[in-house]
Amino acid sequence: MTESEELMNKYGEPLRYDRNFKGPRQRDRSCTDVPCLLLFALFLAGWGFIAHYAITHGDLNKLMVPTDSFNQKCGIDSSVLHKKHLFFFNLEQCIDPLVPITGCPTPQVCVESCPTQTFIWDTMHDSLSYEELRSRLICLTDEHKANIRSKSDMQRAIDQNLCARWYIKSAPFLNRCIFEFSPQMCEFIPSFLLKGGRSRRQLMLMPGNATSEPELQAQAMALSMSQALVLPQSNGRLEPVQEEPAVQCRRRLNDAVIKEKMKQTDTRLAKMVGNLVAHFYNGTHDAQRLGEEIVEDLVNSWSIVLVACFCTLIASLVFIALMRWLSAPILWFSIFAVLTGLLVAIYYTVRQYIFWEKTPTVPIHGLNLQSTVKNVLQNQSTWLYLSIFVGVCFVVILLLVIVLRKRIRIAIALTKEGSKAVSSVFSTVFFPIFSWVLFIATIAFAIGVGLYLGSIGELSFRMVQRLNEAGQVTNEPCVCEGPAINYTLGSACDPQLFEKHCYNKQASTTGFFQQSQRVACSQTTCSFLDIDNPPLVRWAIFYNIFGFLWLSFFISAFSDMVLAATFASWYWTFKKRDVPYFTLARAFGQTAFYHLGTLAFGSLILAVVRLIRLVLEYINEKLKKYDNAVTRAILCCMRCFFWLLETFLKFLNRNAYIMCAIHGKNFCTSAKDAFNLIMRNFLRVITLDQVTDFLFFISKLLLTAGAGVATYYFLANNPAIVQLHYRAVPTTVVVIAAFLITSVFFGVYSTAVDTLFLCFLEDCERNDGTPEKPFFMSKQLMKILGKKNKLPPRQRRSK
Numbered sequence: 001m002t003e004s005e006e007l008m009n010k011y012g013e014p015l016r017y018d019r020n021f022k023g024p025r026q027r028d029r030s031c032t033d034v035p036c037l038l039l040f041a042l043f044l045a046g047w048g049f050i051a052h053y054a055i056t057h058g059d060l061n062k063l064m065v066p067t068d069s070f071n072q073k074c075g076i077d078s079s080v081l082h083k084k085h086l087f088f089f090n091l092e093q094c095i096d097p098l099v100p101i102t103g104c105p106t107p108q109v110c111v112e113s114c115p116t117q118t119f120i121w122d123t124m125h126d127s128l129s130y131e132e133l134r135s136r137l138i139c140l141t142d143e144h145k146a147n148i149r150s151k152s153d154m155q156r157a158i159d160q161n162l163c164a165r166w167y168i169k170s171a172p173f174l175n176r177c178i179f180e181f182s183p184q185m186c187e188f189i190p191s192f193l194l195k196g197g198r199s200r201r202q203l204m205l206m207p208g209n210a211t212s213e214p215e216l217q218a219q220a221m222a223l224s225m226s227q228a229l230v231l232p233q234s235n236g237r238l239e240p241v242q243e244e245p246a247v248q249c250r251r252r253l254n255d256a257v258i259k260e261k262m263k264q265t266d267t268r269l270a271k272m273v274g275n276l277v278a279h280f281y282n283g284t285h286d287a288q289r290l291g292e293e294i295v296e297d298l299v300n301s302w303s304i305v306l307v308a309c310f311c312t313l314i315a316s317l318v319f320i321a322l323m324r325w326l327s328a329p330i331l332w333f334s335i336f337a338v339l340t341g342l343l344v345a346i347y348y349t350v351r352q353y354i355f356w357e358k359t360p361t362v363p364i365h366g367l368n369l370q371s372t373v374k375n376v377l378q379n380q381s382t383w384l385y386l387s388i389f390v391g392v393c394f395v396v397i398l399l400l401v402i403v404l405r406k407r408i409r410i411a412i413a414l415t416k417e418g419s420k421a422v423s424s425v426f427s428t429v430f431f432p433i434f435s436w437v438l439f440i441a442t443i444a445f446a447i448g449v450g451l452y453l454g455s456i457g458e459l460s461f462r463m464v465q466r467l468n469e470a471g472q473v474t475n476e477p478c479v480c481e482g483p484a485i486n487y488t489l490g491s492a493c494d495p496q497l498f499e500k501h502c503y504n505k506q507a508s509t510t511g512f513f514q515q516s517q518r519v520a521c522s523q524t525t526c527s528f529l530d531i532d533n534p535p536l537v538r539w540a541i542f543y544n545i546f547g548f549l550w551l552s553f554f555i556s557a558f559s560d561m562v563l564a565a566t567f568a569s570w571y572w573t574f575k576k577r578d579v580p581y582f583t584l585a586r587a588f589g590q591t592a593f594y595h596l597g598t599l600a601f602g603s604l605i606l607a608v609v610r611l612i613r614l615v616l617e618y619i620n621e622k623l624k625k626y627d628n629a630v631t632r633a634i635l636c637c638m639r640c641f642f643w644l645l646e647t648f649l650k651f652l653n654r655n656a657y658i659m660c661a662i663h664g665k666n667f668c669t670s671a672k673d674a675f676n677l678i679m680r681n682f683l684r685v686i687t688l689d690q691v692t693d694f695l696f697f698i699s700k701l702l703l704t705a706g707a708g709v710a711t712y713y714f715l716a717n718n719p720a721i722v723q724l725h726y727r728a729v730p731t732t733v734v735v736i737a738a739f740l741i742t743s744v745f746f747g748v749y750s751t752a753v754d755t756l757f758l759c760f761l762e763d764c765e766r767n768d769g770t771p772e773k774p775f776f777m778s779k780q781l782m783k784i785l786g787k788k789n790k791l792p793p794r795q796r797r798s799k
Helices: 005-009 032-057 130-136 142-146 153-160 190-197 199-203 213-229 246-278 284-300 302-358 367-378 380-403 403-426 428-429 432-454 495-501 535-571 585-594 594-623 629-663 667-680 681-715 728-766 779-785 794-799
Strands: 085-088 108-113 172-173 176-179 460-466 478-480 502-504 526-532
Touching: 032 432, 032 478, 032 535, 108 502, 108 585, 130 153, 142 478, 190 432, 213 460, 213 526, 284 302, 284 728, 302 403, 302 681, 302 728, 380 403, 380 502, 403 428, 403 535, 403 681, 403 728, 428 535, 432 535, 432 728, 495 502, 495 526, 535 585, 535 728, 585 594, 585 629, 594 667, 629 667, 629 728, 667 728, 779 794
Parallel strands: 085 176
Antiparallel strands: 085 108, 172 176, 460 526, 478 502
């Protein structure tokens, strides 16, 4: 039995000619995998019901309850049960893009209500009485405020940051006290501040003669933003500014706030970069300085980076259009360079082997890594094994190139065809934007539903003790009676019962008046633990995760099939100039009208496998603390197996979508036909896959390196445009961005090549070049295969 007959028995007979076959343009299509589409629609409807239930029964306020500096949930924990709002000592330190990462550095305390008036200690401590000042004072704890008995105590507490130095009239927003500026505030900002006539120290010595709320707010902002409101000249001196109208003054204030926040953000970024560099750089001070210089270079060169990214985008589009001429030189030059490099490596390793064989040496007796490396490199056996390995690699690659040279030429020709197809339907390059929008919307929806579901349930609390400044647990003798008599440290508790029936036994007085003399526990609290979700809600969260996976894979599959239908229409058009207009729009409508069920089927399979992988990762994370070697080995094997399974299914699904776009059959039939077609041409598939991957990698590498080199030399030759400490900083950013941009565009190119390859394989099996069954492939492909179309003279001239 011949090899071709054996392949036919295993993977079916080659496709036969069909005079009615027109590829994706054929009219006799029908809806595929309708049950899967109905299942997907029902699933989405169920997801929508869960979203509606989550929004109506959930309460994001449970998740957004503010937490003070002592890790107490305002309005929930027992010690702050009646204090629902969070007050910030210095709110401007929280207006920072890095706050979600680093946290707000200012002290935060729970209060019963947000302040209804402005307070400025530096201008009010002489004009107001002790009682009025104490009533306006906001401190970290009630104990700190109780210890204040004079203005000197106030000054000491404020200097130690135990009490707020100033604050502005605030209004609650998400239970957080936010400044409530008066519209007239800007009119009261002193003109000397805008002119830069006085320092911040002089401002703090101003008499507290402000009477109205806008004047007080203006003084508070003047104290906090004095440096940002001053305009420096180029010579370093302050530029005098004339008094401006109220509208222009408000704009000046807004600009000053923005500039101040940007300055603080740059400083914090510099600290983060400095801390990161400190792990690889000797000297904390030098690392901090290096971090500041890196951030400064990023801020100064952002326009150069944007221009370089735009140029990379244009270069990528042009490069794809030129691949029809560049693919062959790039590939053959790369193969020649690899073989030449291996020959040089063989020569060098053999030379080193001969040298160390004739040179007797004594091993370096050291325990460090450098000594070990030197001993290995001075060992003649090392160079012998390396020379054998490099020689085997050279022989294998050379033989593969000789044996597969014809298939390599086919792969190169198909990449050229892919370039023609993408250039012919240029709108396909920008089609991934549609998929990104849908994917971002899916992420936002899934996160929103997950947050609402996570907020459904009863709040659970635990009795805990605070940590002192040294990080040690306090030993407060907190005793509970009555309904709370069973409360112990670490056990569940109720904040209201804890507040009523728990007290500090040591601080409380005993005797007849014990009930009225009890002192509440200050270091022991009934603190919020988490939200106890009901079982049905947990299943709904699981449903939400699976819905995100299924819909994400569905969107990716839809994009693949639309592009495949577009490029297949281009291939199966005999005269390429007759490719219909709006090919991409026709492919979009055809996929949306006929084949959503097929996409739902394929994406469902991938979603199930991905969910299994997530479950295995969760189990692996939970079992880490047990450190069982057998369990870890089993989990490792299972994770590896399902990763391989998902990779294979992605490959199979991608080709199934291409066959469905061409023939309009259901998922199983398309997957079987694609698999059989690939297996009947296994060597061609392997060659094309490796060649195209290598070509695309080299192309992305060339474009990325070109963008980086061009940016570096532009900055080096034009120092007057932008002043930088290190030209490598913006160059590195450009290189990363360029690689991402080229990956997006070459993803479309890769889909085009894969689609045209399956069309080419089917064209080889279905047609024979006769006038009744002409080939649709290019003349170059027919020349490589030694075939040609036997067309009538008139048709040959009109082609």
